Amino acid sequence: MKKLLAALCGLLSVTAAQACNWNAENCTFEMLNNIQRQINNLKQNPKFMQEKFSELQAKAQYIDRKTASCSNWKCSNDTMSEFNTYVAQLTLNYGIANKPAAAPAPVPVQDKWAGQCVIAAKSGVVAYVDQSATNKVAGFNENLAYTVAQASGGKYVGLATVPDYSKPNPDAGAGKFVGWVKKSDLQMQDLRNCN
Numbered sequence: 001m002k003k004l005l006a007a008l009c010g011l012l013s014v015t016a017a018q019a020c021n022w023n024a025e026n027c028t029f030e031m032l033n034n035i036q037r038q039i040n041n042l043k044q045n046p047k048f049m050q051e052k053f054s055e056l057q058a059k060a061q062y063i064d065r066k067t068a069s070c071s072n073w074k075c076s077n078d079t080m081s082e083f084n085t086y087v088a089q090l091t092l093n094y095g096i097a098n099k100p101a102a103a104p105a106p107v108p109v110q111d112k113w114a115g116q117c118v119i120a121a122k123s124g125v126v127a128y129v130d131q132s133a134t135n136k137v138a139g140f141n142e143n144l145a146y147t148v149a150q151a152s153g154g155k156y157v158g159l160a161t162v163p164d165y166s167k168p169n170p171d172a173g174a175g176k177f178v179g180w181v182k183k184s185d186l187q188m189q190d191l192r193n194c195n
Contacts, residue, residue, distance in 0.1 A: 026073050028080040035084055038091045048094035059086055111151035113183060117194035118159065119145050121187040127179030131156045137179035147194050149177060156180040162194040 020027045039056070042048045063083040070076045120142040127140035131154060140159075150158030159178045163170040 021073075022077050023072075023074045027077045028067070031080045031084045035080075035087050038087050038095075042087075042090055042094055045094050048090070052090060052094065056087075056090065059083065111153045111157075113148045113157045113188075114151040115191075116148045117145055117162070117189040117191050118148060118157075118186040119189055119193075121185055125181060125185040127159065127181050128156070129179060131180050133180070133182075140178055140181070145189060145193050146178060149175075150180075155182055155184075157183055157186070 020030070042056075043053070060083070063079055067076050067079045070079060123142060125140070125142050127137040129135040129137055131152070133156065144164075145162055146159040147162050148157045149160035158180050161173050161176045161178060163174040164172075167173075
């Protein structure tokens with residue numbers, strides 16, 4: 001499949017080069033621009049430079065000698081087309097498949113509020129259905145501690161209930177999502193206050 005694609009790439013540049021008379025004119029200059037662009041891209045790949053650059057140089061010298069021995073434009077054009085196809089094959093092998101691995105994506109910064117134990121910092125604190133803070137949630141108690149279950153780095157954090165040890169089954173209501181509350185309305189507590 002790669003050889004077919006390389007041949008097609010070579011043929012496409014040859015087709016563009018055939019805007020001139022292939023048998024009676026020098027069409028190599030039109031191919032050289034494409035070849036030079038591909039070689040410059042290949043030089044950016046360290047694996048190519050290590051494994052195939054010397055082979056490319058040897059092939060270029062061979063093509064120079066072969067072109068110099070040509071007695072007509074068709075021979076010169078065919079020889080340059082051969083080199084163009086060779087470079088296109090290298091581009092397919094090293095420009096795509098063996099491209100150096102991209103640097104790993106940076107790890108997103110974790111919100112310092114994630115997993116924290118919080119209480120309301122003042123009276124009148126309200127919880128909302130979502131981070132847009134349009135609809136209030138019933139059931140938010142300012143006097144209880146909550147754990148931050150969702151922290152997206154924005155102004156709001158999602159709170160969940162913690163075990164209530166005043167009940168016979170303390171874990172029965174623990175972990176239930178309560179709603180989104182402004183960080184500025186909350187105060188962090190020791191984690192022991194939430195478990």
